[in-house]
Amino acid sequence: xxxxxxxxxxxxxxxxxxxxxxxxxxxYRFDINFTDYIYLRTDINSFFELEQQTQVMYRYLKQLAxxxxxxxxxxxxxxxxxxESCKDAESQREFVINxxxxxxxxxxxxxxxxxxxxxxxxxxxxxxxxxxxxxxxNSMVEDSSNYYKNKQLLLQTDGNxxxxxxxxxxxxxxxxxxxYGEPIRITATIHNxxxxxxxxxxxxxxxxxQIHTKAMMIINGYLSNKFGYSESIPVSANxxxxxxxxxxxxxSASLTGLCAILSALANKPISQSFAVTGAVDxxxxxxxxxxxxxxxxxxxxxxxxxxITGKQGVxxxxxxxxxxxxxxxxxxxxKEKKFHIWTxxxxxxxxxxxxxxKGGFKEKSTSSTVNEKExxxxxxxxxxxxxx
Numbered sequence: 001x002x003x004x005x006x007x008x009x010x011x012x013x014x015x016x017x018x019x020x021x022x023x024x025x026x027x028y029r030f031d032i033n034f035t036d037y038i039y040l041r042t043d044i045n046s047f048f049e050l051e052q053q054t055q056v057m058y059r060y061l062k063q064l065a066x067x068x069x070x071x072x073x074x075x076x077x078x079x080x081x082x083x084e085s086c087k088d089a090e091s092q093r094e095f096v097i098n099x100x101x102x103x104x105x106x107x108x109x110x111x112x113x114x115x116x117x118x119x120x121x122x123x124x125x126x127x128x129x130x131x132x133x134x135x136x137x138n139s140m141v142e143d144s145s146n147y148y149k150n151k152q153l154l155l156q157t158d159g160n161x162x163x164x165x166x167x168x169x170x171x172x173x174x175x176x177x178x179x180y181g182e183p184i185r186i187t188a189t190i191h192n193x194x195x196x197x198x199x200x201x202x203x204x205x206x207x208x209x210q211i212h213t214k215a216m217m218i219i220n221g222y223l224s225n226k227f228g229y230s231e232s233i234p235v236s237a238n239x240x241x242x243x244x245x246x247x248x249x250x251x252s253a254s255l256t257g258l259c260a261i262l263s264a265l266a267n268k269p270i271s272q273s274f275a276v277t278g279a280v281d282x283x284x285x286x287x288x289x290x291x292x293x294x295x296x297x298x299x300x301x302x303x304x305x306x307x308i309t310g311k312q313g314v315x316x317x318x319x320x321x322x323x324x325x326x327x328x329x330x331x332x333x334x335k336e337k338k339f340h341i342w343t344x345x346x347x348x349x350x351x352x353x354x355x356x357x358k359g360g361f362k363e364k365s366t367s368s369t370v371n372e373k374e375x376x377x378x379x380x381x382x383x384x385x386x387x388x
Contacts, residue, residue, distance in 0.1 A: 018044075047094050050086060057082055057095065064103070070110035076123035081105060084130065087293060087325040101177070105129055137178040140171065141301075144182060148305050153243055155185050156272035157306045163188045163264035165354070166275035167241070167256040168295035168314065169248070179291065181298020183275055185242040186253065188260035190235045198223070198261065201240035202248050209249025218251070219258045221282040222347070237261045251279040252289035255317075259350055262359075270354045273309065275299040278317040284347040288319040293326055300330050300339060308333070313340025315350055 017038070019027075027034050048057070061078050065071070073081070081102065085095035106121075109129040113121045147153040155166060167184045200216040202208035208216075216239070227233050239257050241248055255278035263270045277295050279287040296314050303312045321343050326334075333339040344350045348359030 046096050046098070047089055047091075048097070050082075050091075050093055050095055053095075054082065057085070057097075060097075061102070061106070065106060065110070068103075068107065070106055071113050071118065071121050073106070073109075073121045073126075074123070077109070077121050077126045080123045080126045083325065090290065090293065090323040090325075092322050092325060098177075104133065108133070134178075137173070138180065140173060141180045144180075145301065145305060148302055155183055155302060157303050157312055158309055159272050160269035161272060162267055162269045163190075163260055164272070165256055165260045165263070165270050166272060166299065167253045168275050168277040168299060169253070170291035170294050170298075179294050181291070181294040181296065181301070183299050183302050184244060184253075186256055186260050187240055187242055188257070188264045189238045190261075190264045191238075192235055197236055199236065199238045201238060202244070207244065207247050209247055211251050212249045212253075215251035215254035215279065216257070218280060218282055219254055219261065222258060222280060222284055223261070225282055226284070235265070237264065250289075252277050252291070254278070254280045255286055255347065255350060258347060259354055262347075262351055263355065266355075266357075268355045268357055271311075271356075273311045274313060274315055274354055276315045276350065276354070278315070278320075278344070278350070280347060286317045286319075286344050286346060286350065288317045288323075292316055292320045292323050296324075296326060296341065297330065300333070303339065308338050310338050311340075313342060315342045315344055315353055318343040318345045 017027075058078055061073065061081060065073055082095055084105070085097065085102070086092060088098055088101065089096035105126065109121050109126050112129060113125050116125075118125070144153070148155065156164075157166075164185065164187045167186045169182050169184050170179050171182045172179050198216055198220050200208065200213070203213050203216065219239075223233065239261060241253075256276040258280055259270065259276060275295075277289055277292065279289055281287060296316070299312075299314055303309075324341070330339060334341060342353055344353070346359075351357070351359040
């Protein structure tokens with residue numbers, strides 16, 4: 001059979017391929033001639049500095065409205081859309097351009113304003129549009145709330161318990177880019193003997209991702225560095241995410257788990273009015289995590305269900321403070337001191353907030369201190385008599 005070599009089709013086109021780093025790497029791996037075909041490559045950044053690019057974003061939004069024949073958006077409405085873009089970026093200093101989300105908000109808001117015989121779209125209409133979009137996607141949130149109301153998910157937002165703490169997680173839904181915060185109860189128990197290590201129940205049950213497993217190892221490293229420097233730790237710990245039936249991954253619960261273990265070791269109760277999120281290193285420094293706004297909103301929702309007491313709040317890494325872009329309801333509750341947000345930089349700071357006891361090693365008792373002082377005085381007296 002003769003070799004078939006068709007002539008090139010006489011067309012003049014440009015092909016633009018868009019993909020992430022992994023997808024581009026796959027092309028290079030499967031086609032050794034890929035570099036010969038693609039002569040120009042660039043990284044596209046969707047994150048922009050808010051202070052420098054605000055006016056550019058204004059022009060982009062106005063042009064988008066004009067292109068799709070939307071009603072004109074007033075300045076306050078555009079500001080609120082930019083605020084949502086900052087929330088998507090989890091930053092008070094940057095915003096992200098998610099074209100699908102922005103288009104959906106502007107299209108629906110313009111339609112609502114048109115039906116209300118408005119000539120422009122106001123910030124109030126944009127706010128109500130975002131609430132409507134959230135309402136249509138939050139059936140899982142409502143189911144979760146009902147579980148708390150019916151005591152099918154057991155969490156406390158008051159009282160004090162040894163070795164029990166409220167963690168914060170983010171649930172990602174399939175299909176739509178919708179996420180919501182879900183509080184989770186984490187418990188720790190200790191027992192004598194063993195190698196002084198942590199038995200991570202999630203890992204043993206094959207319900208833990210690799211990052212979660214690494215986080216548990218870091219907790220073990222912290223405990224070994226803190227308490228096992230000169231001799232082995234005489235007790236071991238069990239750590240479990242209660243009522244969790246799917247895979248858990250990430251390191252954002254490592255601070256939470258560590259505090260639960262320290263509470264069990266010291267036999268000191270933790271205030272259940274708190275919920276905690278944060279990663280830690282082996283030296284006890286608290287590191288930033290993702291999804292902090294959703295996590296706070298999730299715990300606030302639980303507090304509303306069980307009753308706001310004025311003592312409830314969340315503990316987050318100090319480095320996450322610049323990521324806070326919360327709903328107006330939560331901001332108002334914080335201003336009125338009905339809900340609280342604390343930031344910490346170390347495990348000791350978190351433990352002090354949770355237990356009311358300063359973190360660190362137990363000091364010697366007063367009686368032993370007095371005995372030591374008496375011995376010192378006797379020695380001084382003996383020395384003085386000898387000198388005389």
